[in-house]
Amino acid sequence: xxxxxxxxxxxxxxxxxxxxxxxxxxxxxxxxxxxxxxxxxxxxxxxxxxxxxxxxxxxxxxxxxxxxxxxxxxxxxxxxxxxxxxxxxxxxxxxxxxxxxxxxxxxxxxxxxxxxxxxxxxxxxxxxxxxxxxxxxxxxxxxxxxxxxxxxxxxxxxxxxxxxxxxxxxxxxxxxxxxxxxxxxxxxxxxxxxxxxxxxxxxxxxxxxxxxxxxxxxxxxxxxxxxxxxxxxxxxxxxxxxxxxxxxxxxxxxxxxxxxxxxxxxxxxxxxxxxxxxxxxxxxxxxxxxxxxxxxxxxxxxxxxxxxxxxxxxxxxxxxxxxxxxxxxxxxxxxxxxxxxxxxxxxxxxxxxxxxxxxxxxxxxxxxxxxxxxxxxxxxxxxxxxxxxxxxxxxxxxxxxxxxxxxxxxxxxxxxxxxxxxxxxxxxxxxxxxxxxxxxxxxxxxxxxxxxxxxxxxxxxxxxxxxxxxxxxxxxxxxxxxxxxxxxxxxxxxxxxxxxxxxxxxxxxxxxxxx
Ligand SMILES: Cc1cc2nc3c(=O)[nH]c(=O)nc-3n(C[C@H](O)[C@H](O)[C@H](O)COP(=O)(O)OP(=O)(O)OC[C@H]3O[C@@H](n4cnc5c(N)ncnc54)[C@H](O)[C@@H]3O)c2cc1C
Numbered sequence: 001x002x003x004x005x006x007x008x009x010x011x012x013x014x015x016x017x018x019x020x021x022x023x024x025x026x027x028x029x030x031x032x033x034x035x036x037x038x039x040x041x042x043x044x045x046x047x048x049x050x051x052x053x054x055x056x057x058x059x060x061x062x063x064x065x066x067x068x069x070x071x072x073x074x075x076x077x078x079x080x081x082x083x084x085x086x087x088x089x090x091x092x093x094x095x096x097x098x099x100x101x102x103x104x105x106x107x108x109x110x111x112x113x114x115x116x117x118x119x120x121x122x123x124x125x126x127x128x129x130x131x132x133x134x135x136x137x138x139x140x141x142x143x144x145x146x147x148x149x150x151x152x153x154x155x156x157x158x159x160x161x162x163x164x165x166x167x168x169x170x171x172x173x174x175x176x177x178x179x180x181x182x183x184x185x186x187x188x189x190x191x192x193x194x195x196x197x198x199x200x201x202x203x204x205x206x207x208x209x210x211x212x213x214x215x216x217x218x219x220x221x222x223x224x225x226x227x228x229x230x231x232x233x234x235x236x237x238x239x240x241x242x243x244x245x246x247x248x249x250x251x252x253x254x255x256x257x258x259x260x261x262x263x264x265x266x267x268x269x270x271x272x273x274x275x276x277x278x279x280x281x282x283x284x285x286x287x288x289x290x291x292x293x294x295x296x297x298x299x300x301x302x303x304x305x306x307x308x309x310x311x312x313x314x315x316x317x318x319x320x321x322x323x324x325x326x327x328x329x330x331x332x333x334x335x336x337x338x339x340x341x342x343x344x345x346x347x348x349x350x351x352x353x354x355x356x357x358x359x360x361x362x363x364x365x366x367x368x369x370x371x372x373x374x375x376x377x378x379x380x381x382x383x384x385x386x387x388x389x390x391x392x393x394x395x396x397x398x399x400x401x402x403x404x405x406x407x408x409x410x411x412x413x414x415x416x417x418x419x420x421x422x423x424x425x426x427x428x429x430x431x432x433x434x435x436x437x438x439x440x441x442x443x444x445x446x447x448x449x450x451x452x453x454x455x456x457x458x459x460x461x462x463x464x465x466x467x468x469x470x471x472x473x474x475x476x477x478x479x480x481x482x483x484x485x486x487x488x489x490x491x492x493x494x495x496x497x498x499x500x501x502x503x504x505x506x507x508x509x510x511x512x513x514x515x
Contacts, residue, residue: 001171001176001177001178001452002178002200004176005037005176005178005207005209008035008037008176009210010035010210010211010212011035011036011037011195011209011210011211011212012029012034012035012036012211012212012213012384013029013034013035013036013037013211013212013213013214013215013378013384014036014037014038014039014195014196014209014211014213014214014215015029015036015037015038015039015214015215015217016039016183016196016214016215016216016217016218016225017038017040017047017216017217017218017219017221018038018039018040018043018044018045018046018163018167018177018179019040019044019045019046019047019048019049019163019217019218019219020045020048020049020159020162020163020166020364020367021217021219021347021359021360021362021367021370021371021374022038022040022215022217022218023038023044023045023163023166023167023170023177023367024166024367024368024370024371025038025215025217025359025370025371025374025375026038026166026167026170026175026177027166027169027170027173027175027371027391027394027396028368028371028372028375028389028391029175029371029375030170030171030173030174030175031169031170031173031390031391031394032375032387032388032389032390033174033387034384034387035174036170036174036175036176037175037176037177037178037209037211038167038170038175038176038177038178039178039181039182039183039196039198039209040177040178040179040180040181041180041181041182041183041201042179042180042292043179043180043453043454043455043457043458043461043462044160044163044164044167044177044179044452044462045159045160045163045164045462046292046461046462047219047220047221047292047328048219048220048327048328048329048330049159049160049163049219049364050159050160050163050327050461050462051159051242051244051325051326051327051328052159052327052364053242053244053270053272053279053281053282054156054157054158054159054272054274054279055154055155055156055157055270055272055365056077056078056081056082056089056154056155056156056157056364056365057074057078057154057155057365058071058072058074058075058078058114058117058118058154058365059071059074059363059365060110060111060114060152060154060259060261060268061261061268062074063110063113063114063117064110064261067346068117069346070346070366071114071117072117073366073369074363074365074366075114075117075118075119075121076118076121076369077365077366077367077368077369078118078121078123078154078155078365079118079120079121079122079123080121080368080392081155081157081365081368082123082155084393084394084395084396084399085157085162085165085395085396085398085399085413086399086400086401086403086413087398087399087400087403087410087411087412087413087414088157088158088161088162088165088396088398088411088413089155089156089157089162090155090156090157091123091124091153091155092153092154092155092156092255092256092257092272093137093151093152093153093255093256093257094151094152094153094154094256094257094258094259095129095134095137095138095149095150095151095256095257095258095259096111096149096150096151096152096258096259096260096261097134097138097141097142097146097149097258097260097311098134098146098147098148098149098150099145099146099147100147101147103147103150104128104147104148104149104150105128107150107261108126108128108150111126111150111152112125112126114126114152115152122153123153123154123155124153125153126150126151126152126153127150127151127152128148128149128150129148129149129150129151130148131143131146131147131148133148133149134146134148134149137149137151137254137256138252138254138256138258139253139254140251140252140253140312140313140314141258141311141312141313142310142311142312142313143313151256155365156257156272156274157364158274158275158411158465159364160461160462160463160465161411162364162396163462164451164452164462164463165396165397165398165413166367166396166397167452168397168398168451169394169396169397172397177452178198179452179454179458180200180201180202180454181198181199181200181201182198182199182201183196183197183198183225183228184197184198184199184206185197185228186214186225186228186229186354186356187208187209187210188354191353191354192354192355193211193213193214193229193354193355193356194210194211195208195209195210195211195214196208196209196211196214197209202454212383212384213355213357213378213381213383213384214356214357215357215358215359215374215378216356216357216358216359217358217359217360217374218360219237219328219330219360220237220239220290220328220329220330221290222236222237222330222358222360223235223236223237225356225358226350226352226356226358229352229354229356230352230353230354233352235333236332236333236348236350236358236360237330237331237332237333237360237361238286238331238332238333239286239287239288239290239328239329239330239331240284240285240286240287240328240329240331241283241284241285241286241287241294241297241300241326241327241328241329242281242282242283242284242285242326242327242328242329243281243282243283243285243296243297243300243301243304243324243325243326244279244280244281244282244304244324244325244326245279245280245281245301245304245305245321245323245324246274246277246278246279246280246321246322246323246324246325246468246469246470247277247278247280247316247320247321247322248277248278248320248322249273249276249277249278251278251312251314251316251320252271252273252278252312254273255273256273257270257271257272257273258270258271258272258311258312260307260311263307263310264307264310265303267283267284267303267307268282269281269282269304269307269308269311270282271308271311271312275438275465275469276438276469277322277469277470279468280304280308281304282304283300283303283304284329285297285300287328290328291328293326293506293509294326294327294328295326295509296324296326301318301321301324301512305317305318318512319512321512322469322470322471322472322473323467323468323469323470323471323510323511324471324510324511324512325467325468325510330360330361331361332346332347332348332360332361346361346362347359347360347361347362347366347370347373348360348361349373349374349377351377351381355381357374357377357378357381359373359374368391368392371391372389372391375389376389397413397415398411398412398413398414398415399413399414400413400414408438409443412446415446415450418446419442419443419446420442422442422445422446423442428441429441429442429445430442433464433466433477433480433481434466434470434473434474434476434477434480435473436470436473437464437466437469437470437473437474437477438469439464439466441480441484443463443464444459444463444464444481444484444485444488445484445488446463447459447463447464448484448485448488448489449488451463453485455499455502455503456478456481456482456485456499456500456502456503457502457503457506459481459485460474460477460478460481460503460507461506467506467507467510468510471507471508471510471511472511474507474510475503475504475507475508475511478500478503478504478507479496479500482496482499482500482503483496485499486499
């Protein structure tokens with residue numbers, strides 16, 4: 001990929017940022033036939049895009065807020081994503097338990113509208129259920145005052161596996177996709193954007209990349225790039241922190257998710273089964289400071305534990321938490337809104353005087369529509385030949401019509417058979433990296449050879465989801481992973497030591513010891 005930088009004297013489009021927005025834009029641009037380069041300063045989805053609730057959803061909460069357009073768009077995108085990436089998405093049952101007499105009718109009616117809005121892309125109809133069925137679907141739900149509930153369908157996915165598959169799809173369509181390359185300066189000619197200066201953080205080499213168009217897709221870091229363009233730019237993005245905790249499945253068995261539309265203090269709470277664990281969250285805390293490894297606040301953990309204990313019969317405490325992960329929502333600033341939870345989740349495209357195009361806001365679910373929108377607006381600047389978007393029917397890398405869900409490797413889709421082929425090269429690679437983690441040594445090798453994993457953290461956090469599923473176990477497994485990677489990448493002992501120090505200091509932030 002790096003060698004391709006020297007082969008292209010002028011790119012049509014350079015995209016800054018390798019999260020959902022940037023990767024989606026790279027897929028769109030490359031599949032329209034533009035000469036496309038994406039640069040990500042760390043690893044793909046290192047930012048917000050690895051820290052979502054893992055829902056492909058219209059957003060029941062946004063419906064309650066009256067944001068009909070966002071919900072309609074998101075429901076359409078949900079349907080498209082489930083078709084184009086069936087290996088990393090699933091159609092899931094969400095159960096709202098009803099503890100008050102009016103809740104069944106109120107939420108049941110709202111969710112019927114949600115279904116109708118999804119039209120032919122509906123994932124199945126909403127049902128009002130009895131107390132007995134609610135108990136069957138949510139075996140550990142609190143039964144005191146339980147009056148039944150509502151079951152509706154929504155989507156679930158693996159956010160970083162989708163990010164990696166989008167990078168692969170973009171590359172297969174002709175894009176050049178680089179991780180560990182940071183944009184440090186914008187290049188201008190007569191005041192108009194003409195490229196970017198990048199720093200390859202692995203070799204330390206700086207390079208000027210010339211491009212007709214530059215798209216800034218840097219999430220909560222959008223303002224930093226806008227400032228490179230014009231130091232007097234007002235802030236565009238407000239960051240809001242969301243925390244999740246991960247628990248063992250025994251606290252929430254079964255294959256249905258729990259959705260609480262309105263906790264006592266007016267928030268939404270989800271408990272969603274995921275890779276053999278349960279993800280519970282989230283919070284919505286405005287933050288002034290943006291960081292790549294944000295820290296959960298004590299009160300956020302307390303909020304999640306207190307509220308999940310109201311809805312589940314088990315008494316879950318801090319010691320039961322396997323991992324805690326924190327993400328920052330890039331929300332478009334709106335001075336009228338008093339709370340970040342009231343800021344709209346729609347995306348915004350801003351074109352500055354220098355013709356730098358910035359896109360921010362939105363959701364993982366709507367990444368494809370966001371990409372189409374930003375590309376259409378970039379084309380309208382008049383520097384590119386007009387070409388139409390083809391992503392609505394474009395299959396994402398890994399697409400297959402023969403997914404066997406009980407298979408541990410189902411989320412590799414069409415790559416699963418090739419991951420298994422590695423067992424023939426070395427039968428020891430069939431072994432697990434840790435008894436508490438659902439990952440084999442072959443997956444580590446695959447990630448290095450085929451998915452551009454450069455560091456132990458890339459493998460543990462985003463190629464596999466070890467750090468999210470069990471942060472303690474991921475620390476214990478890290479020496480094995482570092483050793484496998486070093487052999488594969490021909491790295492020495494000092495690389496292993498440096499990788500382990502760096503990974504362990506990050507992984508500790510995901511344990512409860514650091515909150
Ligand atoms: C707690 C939480 C839960 C969420 N849950 C859901 C959900 O369930 N479903 C859903 O649809 N959405 C969800 N979202 C929203 C969704 O995750 C985000 O909208 C989306 O991930 C944002 O992606 P992005 O690409 O804009 O930003 P990011 O993922 O942050 O990507 C921006 C990238 O730009 C890179 N970058 C920054 N500066 C530079 C530079 N100078 N040079 C090169 N690269 C640079 C960063 O390293 C980063 O990787 C959730 C968000 C949060 C916070």
